[in-house]
Amino acid sequence: MSRSAPTAITCRDVRVRFAAGRDVLCGVDLDVPAGSVVSLVGPSGCGKTTLLRCIAGLQRPTAGAIDPLPEAVAPGTLAYVFQEPALLPWLDAVRNVMLPLDLVGRGTPAERRSAAERWLGEVGFGRDDLAKHPGELSGGMKMRVSLARALVTEPAILLLDEPFAALDDLLRTRLTELLLDLHARHPQTMILVTHNIGEAILVGDEVCAIDRGRVGGRVTVDLPRPRLARARGGTAFGHLYEAVSDMLAEAAR
Amino acid sequence: MSRPRPPLALLAVEAVPAAAVAVAVVAFWHFAVGHWRVPAYLLPSPTQVATALWEKRAALGHAFWVTARAAVAGLAAAAVVGTALAILFSQSRLVRTALYPYVLFLQTVPIVAIAPLLITWSGYGQRTVILVSAIIALFPILSNVTAGLLALDPNHRDLFRLYRAGRWPTLLRLRLPTAMGHLALGLRISCGLAVIGAIVGEFFVGRGSDFPGLGAVMDRWLAMGKTDALIAAVLLSSLLGLVMFAAVNLLTDRLLGKYVQGTGE
Numbered sequence: 001m002s003r004s005a006p007t008a009i010t011c012r013d014v015r016v017r018f019a020a021g022r023d024v025l026c027g028v029d030l031d032v033p034a035g036s037v038v039s040l041v042g043p044s045g046c047g048k049t050t051l052l053r054c055i056a057g058l059q060r061p062t063a064g065a066i067d068p069l070p071e072a073v074a075p076g077t078l079a080y081v082f083q084e085p086a087l088l089p090w091l092d093a094v095r096n097v098m099l100p101l102d103l104v105g106r107g108t109p110a111e112r113r114s115a116a117e118r119w120l121g122e123v124g125f126g127r128d129d130l131a132k133h134p135g136e137l138s139g140g141m142k143m144r145v146s147l148a149r150a151l152v153t154e155p156a157i158l159l160l161d162e163p164f165a166a167l168d169d170l171l172r173t174r175l176t177e178l179l180l181d182l183h184a185r186h187p188q189t190m191i192l193v194t195h196n197i198g199e200a201i202l203v204g205d206e207v208c209a210i211d212r213g214r215v216g217g218r219v220t221v222d223l224p225r226p227r228l229a230r231a232r233g234g235t236a237f238g239h240l241y242e243a244v245s246d247m248l249a250e251a252a253r
Numbered sequence: 254m255s256r257p258r259p260p261l262a263l264l265a266v267e268a269v270p271a272a273a274v275a276v277a278v279v280a281f282w283h284f285a286v287g288h289w290r291v292p293a294y295l296l297p298s299p300t301q302v303a304t305a306l307w308e309k310r311a312a313l314g315h316a317f318w319v320t321a322r323a324a325v326a327g328l329a330a331a332a333v334v335g336t337a338l339a340i341l342f343s344q345s346r347l348v349r350t351a352l353y354p355y356v357l358f359l360q361t362v363p364i365v366a367i368a369p370l371l372i373t374w375s376g377y378g379q380r381t382v383i384l385v386s387a388i389i390a391l392f393p394i395l396s397n398v399t400a401g402l403l404a405l406d407p408n409h410r411d412l413f414r415l416y417r418a419g420r421w422p423t424l425l426r427l428r429l430p431t432a433m434g435h436l437a438l439g440l441r442i443s444c445g446l447a448v449i450g451a452i453v454g455e456f457f458v459g460r461g462s463d464f465p466g467l468g469a470v471m472d473r474w475l476a477m478g479k480t481d482a483l484i485a486a487v488l489l490s491s492l493l494g495l496v497m498f499a500a501v502n503l504l505t506d507r508l509l510g511k512y513v514q515g516t517g518e
Contacts, residue, residue, distance in 0.1 A: 053411075056411075056415060057414075057415070058411050058414060058415065075415075075416050075417045076416065078415065079415075080411070080412075080415050082408045082411070082412075083408075084408055086406065086408035086409060086411075086412060088409065088426075088427070088430065089511070089512075090430050090433075090511045090512045099412075099416075099426070100416050102426070103413065103416035103417075103418045103422060103426075104416050104417075133511065153416075
């Protein structure tokens with residue numbers, strides 16, 4: 001991704017100190033060009049989820065500046081995919097996906113339903129499953145509903161907080177490919193928080209290491225798109241994997 | 254989507270031990286009354302109780318119906334008032350801290366102490382019986398629904414914040430549905446209490462009128478030394494509690510079942 005592309009998200013010296021006096025973010029600077037994907041990798045507790053929550057407006061930074069200000073953008077411009085599917089158990093799949101449109105009051109009920117059904121189709125949901133409740137869906141299916149729910153408002157910025165961490169390897173690969181496919185068809189600015197270096201490289205245009213509340217380094221991913229999960233077997237991928245691993249080791253020092 | 258139910262045959266098998274205990278107790282009761290020559294005013298035999306049940310079936314049936322109506326009305330009133338108060342409590346910590354001690358007062362004050370007061374204010378009638386029943390049934394519903402309204406899944410709360418849902422959409426689309434499982438639990442705890450409340454209410458109301466509820470006829474038969482009829486009425490009160498519990502379970506499963514399911518995680 002070219003550095004000259006307009007910046008969609010800018011973080012300047014973002015700091016977060018929790019009530020107990022623990023510094024979670026200690027001055028993060030981050031630029032995410034419009035339409036690009038930045039992967040944030042780092043060990044547990046390094047602050048990557050807190051940074052994502054700050055960008056989403058779910059956590060107020062103690063200091064620093066974030067542009068766009070979450071409260072300044074129209075609701076639905078920012079979407080967030082949680083670590084768990086976080087579906088409402090009393091609503092069926094379609095109603096869960098319609099929820100953001102209901103909350104922001106966009107479209108007529110019929111339009112909301114049709115948008116929800118379309119997005120469920122985009123994430124590979126069969127028509128027979130539309131009326132199923134979360135309790136009747138597998139972990140992978142629930143995560144697909146969660147993705148469709150995030151995309152239904154057609155957000156300019158999609159924030160993903162380790163969305164596939166709880167899934168097995170096979171499902172994880174499938175859903176990562178789905179994410180790549182969705183991004184190819186509906187390009188939006190994305191930040192992916194992950195533990196998984198391979199996933200970070202495969203999805204990202206840039207991989208940022210976060211360690212102890214700071215950006216510890218950046219690696220640009222120049223793999224051509226569209227990408228498939230089997231790109232992991234290539235030499236270029238291997239070099240990138242090594243580079244990101246070295247960067248993480250360096251950041252941890 | 255409902256919980257898989259055990260087939261009828263399995264239910265029958267599960268009922269066998271309980272039925273065996275009942276048969277054993279009745280048999281021992283029958284034997285003991287005859288063997289130790291227990292006077293009937295102290296403990297009539299099971300057959301005497303059964304005879305009283307049959308002879309007074311009209312009065313008992315009517316009493317059962319009157320008490321059932323009052324207990325259902327009391328439980329319904331407690332559900333409506335309890336849920337409304339819980340909504341109020343969930344909206345502000347200040348309201349919660351200001352009113353909670355008084356709700357605790359309602360829970361801790363002995364109902365037999367305030368029943369005469371309630372009669373003074375509300376008269377010797379069904380209204381007072383419903384009031385006593387509702388007061389006893391209120392607390393479990395109120396405390397459970399309040400807990401449910403406040404116990405949101407953090408991700409769900411974040412989701413609603415992300416789309417800047419205001420107080421009312423959050424209440425209607427998230428808090429209340431989340432609390433429905435707690436309401437079901439509260440109703441299950443309270444349905445037995447509502448029956449107790451109705452009977453206690455009728456005890457007092459029956460002393461100043463010819464009120465026909467189970468509590469009132471029990472008090473009357475106690476005074477007249479009709480222990481056989483009194484025991485028959487006690488058995489019917491227990492039956493009423495069981496019927497209420499079964500009905501509430503069935504209703505909450507049907508109406509609130511989808512809210513009581515797991516979180517889908």
